[in-house]
Structures are given as structure tokens and as C-alpha cells.
Amino acid sequence: MIPYLVRIAVKSVITLFAIATVTFIATRLSGNPIDTFLGDGLTEEGRAELIRYFQLDSSLWQQYLAFLRGAVSGEFGLSFVDRRPVTDVVTSRLWASGQLLLSSVALTLAVSIPLGVLGAIYRKSWIGSAVMMVAFAGYAVPSFILAIVMILIFSYWLNWLPVVGNGSFAHFIMPTLAMSGVLVAALTRFTRNAMLDVLGQDFIRTARAKGLSEARVVLRHGLGNAGVTVISVIGLQVAGLAAAGSVVVESIFSWPGIGQLLVNAALVRDYPVLQFGVITVAVAVVAINAITDVSYALADPRIRLARN
Numbered sequence: 001m002i003p004y005l006v007r008i009a010v011k012s013v014i015t016l017f018a019i020a021t022v023t024f025i026a027t028r029l030s031g032n033p034i035d036t037f038l039g040d041g042l043t044e045e046g047r048a049e050l051i052r053y054f055q056l057d058s059s060l061w062q063q064y065l066a067f068l069r070g071a072v073s074g075e076f077g078l079s080f081v082d083r084r085p086v087t088d089v090v091t092s093r094l095w096a097s098g099q100l101l102l103s104s105v106a107l108t109l110a111v112s113i114p115l116g117v118l119g120a121i122y123r124k125s126w127i128g129s130a131v132m133m134v135a136f137a138g139y140a141v142p143s144f145i146l147a148i149v150m151i152l153i154f155s156y157w158l159n160w161l162p163v164v165g166n167g168s169f170a171h172f173i174m175p176t177l178a179m180s181g182v183l184v185a186a187l188t189r190f191t192r193n194a195m196l197d198v199l200g201q202d203f204i205r206t207a208r209a210k211g212l213s214e215a216r217v218v219l220r221h222g223l224g225n226a227g228v229t230v231i232s233v234i235g236l237q238v239a240g241l242a243a244a245g246s247v248v249v250e251s252i253f254s255w256p257g258i259g260q261l262l263v264n265a266a267l268v269r270d271y272p273v274l275q276f277g278v279i280t281v282a283v284a285v286v287a288i289n290a291i292t293d294v295s296y297a298l299a300d301p302r303i304r305l306a307r308n
Contacts, residue, residue, distance in 0.1 A: 008293050012286045019282040020275075024067050027271045028060060067275065077272040086272040090258060090280055096166055097246055097257030103172055104179040105238055112184045113230070116191025117223060120199060123192075131188065138185025147178035147252045164254040175253045179246065183237045190233040194226035201225075235292025 058066070070076050076086045119131035154161040154174065162171050198204065199222050207217045223230075250259035258277055265273040 005294070008290050012290055015286055016279070016282055020068075020071060020279055021064075023275050023278045024064055027269070027274055028063070071279070076276040079273050080270045081268055081273075086276040089273055090261065090277050093256060093258040093261045094280070096255060097250070097259060099166070100172070100175055100179065100246060100250070100255060100257060101238075103176045104183065105234075107176055107180045108183040108187055108237070109234070111180075112187035113191055113223075115184075115188045116230075117195055117218065119188065119192040120195035120222075121218065123196065131192065135185045135188045135192075138181050138188075141181060143178045143182060144248050144252060146181050147174065147249055150174045150177065151252075166255055171253075175249050175255055178249050178252075186237055187230070187233055191226070191230055194229040195222055198222050198226045231295050232292060235288055235295070238288055 074087070078084065079086050079089050082089055115131050115134065119128045119135075122128045122131075150161075151163055151174065155163045161174055162168070163174070165171055195218075199218070204217060204221060207221050208214075212221075246255075246257060247259035247263060249255065250257045251263050254260065258281065262274060262277045262281075264270075265277060
């Protein structure tokens with residue numbers, strides 16, 4: 001197990017280094033930030049002073065080395081716009097994004113796993129057909145379309161739910177539904193397929209022949225053995241949601257999270273905030289993937305032994 005964990009750690013470090021390098025290059029290719037956030041009212045002396053202060057007069061290689069030193073030491077500099085440490089700017093938004101992510105994942109697990117199990121058990125009845133219709137409908141509707149439709153119905157027409165901010169429980173309803181819609185559809189289909197594969201195995205027939213209750217056969221033996229597939233899908237979906245899914249939804253609902261912060265930082269070319277924000281999201285995604293790898297290695301010893 002130790003070599004397996006070491007390989008995961010090495011892969012994670014290499015991935016983060018590659019993401020940090022690509023982020024640095026991409027931000028520098030977008031243009032000069034001084035022209036964006038300072039406008040035309042700055043004198044030449046003031047402009048030159050700010051360029052020296054933010055080290056924009058250095059070569060690209062020198063800026064890259066300074067960026068790596070800052071990343072190692074945890075000092076990512078000041079925001080061009082807010083004039084505050086970027087660590088403070090980004091971390092002040094993390095909890096809002098974390099709340100939205102956790103609520104979306106909780107809703108996804110609470111809905112999709114029961115639907116997937118029901119779709120497998122009643123695959124030949126109208127219940128199974130209804131489950132698959134819900135899954136395909138969730139795939140067909142992007143999150144931003146679902147968000148806009150919910151805003152039109154529940155905010156503008158019915159005036160039931162607020163649109164902007166995260167001040168109350170009601171603010172969570174539409175963003176959570178918008179983010180979890182595609183996840184529910186994907187996890188429902190994968191859970192159903194995994195359960196169909198497991199329920200056709202010989203050990204399931206043996207468990208039924210021993211007189212075990214159908215609930216125990218399905219939940220203990222069926223869902224337990226299908227858990228490897230379900231865990232891997234959950235990990236991939238949550239990682240994708242943390243990486244990009246929250247950006248669109250947070251922008252639509254003006255959610256004060258890191259997704260909206262990254263969009264604003266990209267628009268004004270706030271290099272330090274954009275770099276640290278992307279690295280923060282990358283760390284979260286890599287950590288989720290690493291936890292997923294360890295989880296299904298623990299769930300299925302065959303994976304761990306094969307890796308060793």
C-alpha cells in the first residue's frame with residue numbers, strides 16, 4: 001500500500017507543477033494588466049513605478065522564477081486591483097464555494113444512488129423507464145440553461161426564490177440544483193449499470209438461495225460490490241465540478257465564491273489572483289482524485305494488489 005500512496009503523491013506533485021507553469025504562461029499571454037485596471041489617468045512616472053513595483057519590467061524567465069519561489073514559500077504577492085495579498089483575496093471566497101460544492105454533492109448522492117438502484121431493480125417496469133428518462137433529461141440540459149430557466153420561473157414569475165448572494169437557505173436552492181443536475185444524471189446511469197452488472201453475478205443468486213432478504217441482497221451484496229464503480233464516478237464528477245462547474249453557476253447567481261473571482265480576475269488581467277486561484281482549484285481537484293484513488297483501492301483489494 002505504501003508504494004501505491006507514494007506513486008499517487010508523486011503524480012499529484014507533477015500535475016500541480018505542470019498546471020502552475022501553464023497558468024503562468026497563459027496569464028502572461030493575455031496582455032499587459034497595467035493597461036486594463038489603471039486606465040488612462042495615470043502619469044508616465046506613476047505607470048513606471050507600478051511596473052517596477054509589480055516586477056512587470058523583468059524578463060519572463062525572471063518572473064517565472066519569482067512565481068515559483070513565491071509558490072514554494074506561500075507568498076503569491078498582492079492583487080493588482082485590491083492591493084491586498086492574494087491569499088487573503090482567494091481564501092475569503094473559498095468557504096462560499098465549498099458550501100455550494102458540498103450541498104451539490106450531498107444532493108447528488110441523496111438522489112442519484114437510490115434512483116440508480118431502483119432503475120436496476122425495476123428495469124423492466126415503468127419505474128426503470130422513468131429513471132432513465134430523468135437521467136437522459138439531465139444530460140441534455142446544461143447547467144447554465146437549467147439555472148436561467150429556474151431564475152425565470154421561480155424568481156421572476158413566481159417570486160419565490162432569491163437570485164443573488166448566499167445569505168440564506170433559500171439562496172442555495174437554485175445554485176445547488178443547477179450544479180447537481182448533470183451530476184445526478186451521470187451518477188444515476190453509472191449506478192444503474194453497475195448494479196445491473198453485479199445483480200447478474202453468481203454470488204447474488206447464491207445469496208438469494210441462502211434465504212437472505214431482498215433488501216440485504218441488493219444493498220449489502222449488490223451495492224457494496226458496485227461501490228468501486230460508483231466511487232470512481234463520484235470522484236471524477238466532483239473533481240470536474242470543483243474545477244469548472246462552479247464558475248458558470250457562480251457567475252449567473254453572483255455567488256461570492258472563487259469561481260466568480262476567477263472570472264473577474266481574468267477580465268482585468270489580475271495575474272496574482274488568477275494564478276493563485278487556479279492553483280487553489282487545482283490543489284482541490286488533485287486532492288479529490290487522490291482520495292478517490294485511495295478509496296477504491298481500499299474498497300477493492302484487487303486494485304491495490306494489481307498496482308503493487
